[in-house]
Amino acid sequence: MKSHLVNHRRLLLSISSFLLFTRWILCESSIEVLTNSTGSESHLVDSSGFPWASNSTPISLSYAGLITVRQTLAYQAKLFYWFFPCTTNPQAPLIIWLQGGPFSSSMSGLFLESGPLRIQTKPGVKLSPSTQNETIDDFILSTNPSTWNQHFNMVFLDQPVGTGFSFVDPPILVNDTGGKQSLPTLLKRSLDGCTDPSNCSVSSSNNTSEDPDYQHGYVKNQKAIAKDFLSFLDEFYQRYPSMKKVNLTISSESYGGKYVPTIATAITEHNQKFPNDCIPLKSLTIGNQWTDPYTQVATNIDQLVWFGLISTQQAKNASILLNESRSEILKKNWTSALSHRLDMFDLLSNYTGGVNWYDVRMKNVQFDQKPMNHFLRCNETKRILHVPTKYRFGQDDGMFEIFQDDIMQSTKDLFPQLFKTYKVLMYQGNMDLRDGVASNTAWLSSLDWDGRDGFETAPRKLWKSQTGELFGYATQFENLSRVILLGCGHLVPADNGCPSSSLEMMIRHHTQSNFI
Structure with missing residues (x-):
């Protein structure tokens, strides 16, 4: 294999360790106003510092910052989140969005897909290769008219550690190697929009005492991902206790076909173990998912x-x-x-x-996330989002090396129980040839579960807008809905995808017992 991601020397350090325990406690109060919630004030985003378009109304309320999910004698591991309360209904379900990848930042979902923000460079601004020269005023922010945030509370979470603004502290850069990257590296980063290795490093840490599910602060497997998510959720609910009173949806795409079932299974086990401290998970939504490599x-x-x-x-x-x-x-x-x-x-x-x-x-045009990446690397942006300026937004090849054995393993056997427990939406854009319709048909057809015959024989219905436009096709059996959206690819909610129909899809999934 030519790619350095597979053949480069494996890190030798593998040490027994401990993990500071994750605590789960009942919320202390039933405070409804987010700005009065415990710890939320310190993460309040002052959006007046952003360069808004003249015809765009600035977002008045959001919260962002870092939450510590692990701590050892050698390091702290922190996850970055950006929380947007629903603009119309504070009691709306909470959607936590996890980008796929693996290791793509959820800021992509925020700025390019279902999130409330859009970004572009100012006319005449040419982005430098090194992101050393831009300032926040070189960009223009606007709002997304088709954002899911109109109807849902939304959190965009950078995970696992080493993704986006999530990092290990103290850091040790491990991938600042320079030079031309191999194609598999570019494929891995095609959705992240990062093609300059000097700007994709985040952090790592030498560690002398560590849980065996982690290495150098990075996750080694899905079990570690679920642990970190639960630790994040615990702290998030303490900061925003009103959010524990609303229904929770975990939403993702692509590699989320592995993240979501693993995390949902961990939540199920948590709720069984701690019935007085249940996490209000009610539904799962996954787009163009990567779940069962052998069939897909x-x-x-x-x-x-x-x-x-x-x-x-x-x-x-x-x-x-x-x-x-x-x-x-x-x-x-x-x-x-x-x-x-x-x-x-x-x-x-x-x-x-x-x-x-x-x-x-x-055709041969790849996704361009340079404006987003450069904007998030501006020190002014980091200060507004409560991120230390010494950390760079991006991803670290070190975590990919440590995690790579997970990529070709399957999580499909987790789904039969999840279909019984939660309302599940699986959707694909018909122009995605990577993890699209055929790919997901293959693994679903191979899945042995109680509802297999019922789902395969369920009617496939036309899904149209109120004006008669054909949005796609939907098949539903019991808790599982599968939706095919016409005219979009892997990034279904993106502006060049299906922004309006994907919004209606999410509304239907959360408000109707029958999708159609």
């Missing part, structure tokens, strides 16, 4: 053939790598399976001329 990776090549992007001979060539990857999955050789998969992606990208298969309509 097998759909990529055929889709490219069907769309005319590769020839049958090229498909045969790529299938050699595909079969090797699937064979290694069966042997539980996770690193080797990932290596073959990335090699397959490398080959297919060369064959197609770099077509963006997250949204095939974009």
